[in-house]
Amino acid sequence: MQEVWRGAGWTLPFLHLGAWRHILIPVQGRDIPFTVENYPYIDRLGRETITFVRTFEVPGPRRARFDATMVHDPTRNVIVDYLGSHQHLATDLSFQAGHDGSLSIRSHEQRFYEGPVGFRFPRLFTGSALLRESYDDQAGRFRIEVNVLNKRFGPLFGYRGTFQCSWVPIGPQGVPASLKPLREGPRLADVGLRRKHR
Numbered sequence: 001m002q003e004v005w006r007g008a009g010w011t012l013p014f015l016h017l018g019a020w021r022h023i024l025i026p027v028q029g030r031d032i033p034f035t036v037e038n039y040p041y042i043d044r045l046g047r048e049t050i051t052f053v054r055t056f057e058v059p060g061p062r063r064a065r066f067d068a069t070m071v072h073d074p075t076r077n078v079i080v081d082y083l084g085s086h087q088h089l090a091t092d093l094s095f096q097a098g099h100d101g102s103l104s105i106r107s108h109e110q111r112f113y114e115g116p117v118g119f120r121f122p123r124l125f126t127g128s129a130l131l132r133e134s135y136d137d138q139a140g141r142f143r144i145e146v147n148v149l150n151k152r153f154g155p156l157f158g159y160r161g162t163f164q165c166s167w168v169p170i171g172p173q174g175v176p177a178s179l180k181p182l183r184e185g186p187r188l189a190d191v192g193l194r195r196k197h198r
Helices: 009-019
Strands: 003-006 034-037 040-042 048-051 053-056 064-066 068-073 078-083 089-097 103-114 117-120 128-136 141-150 154-163
Touching: 034 154
Parallel strands: none
Antiparallel strands: 003 154, 034 053, 040 048, 048 068, 053 064, 068 078, 078 089, 089 103, 103 117, 103 128, 128 141, 141 154
8 A cells, every 4th residue: 555544633543443343444654565355255144245355564463454245235236335344334335437447436324233233324423435446557556545534524544555466266165264254144225224215
């Protein structure tokens, strides 16, 4: 990562809290090595899933890690992004292809789940993420930029950098267990959280 940044000082307690379950990254700096691991698999509920596990190599005893798993919700025909090691947070994603071949992904409302409890976060207390990924033909590398903003309080955190892709055979051992969430649940579109459109 050429740069990993965070917002004002008041964001730090929230970033540290989110880091506990691999939801947020409370680090900042420049030229930080990182790895993004994408593995497709069928989860325990029979859903097609893909991992987006980002690991940032920062000084200290614990690496900064941001876990996400994407699942298709056939009832609403959207991609749901579950954040964290226990899938506590979920957000719908929208995708847009640019004329230059780039891909932009935008997050929408966030929902919290803990056992049978589920509710929408008020927008005042959530961030909206915009990810842009493209391929730089001249450099021979992918470029990625993520910005997470709160509509009222401004920038929360983000990062930008480049990476190269390598294909790793899964083999008979399957997807590494360390990349899968510790908890999964059938929380794609609970009736109490679904919006009706007219």
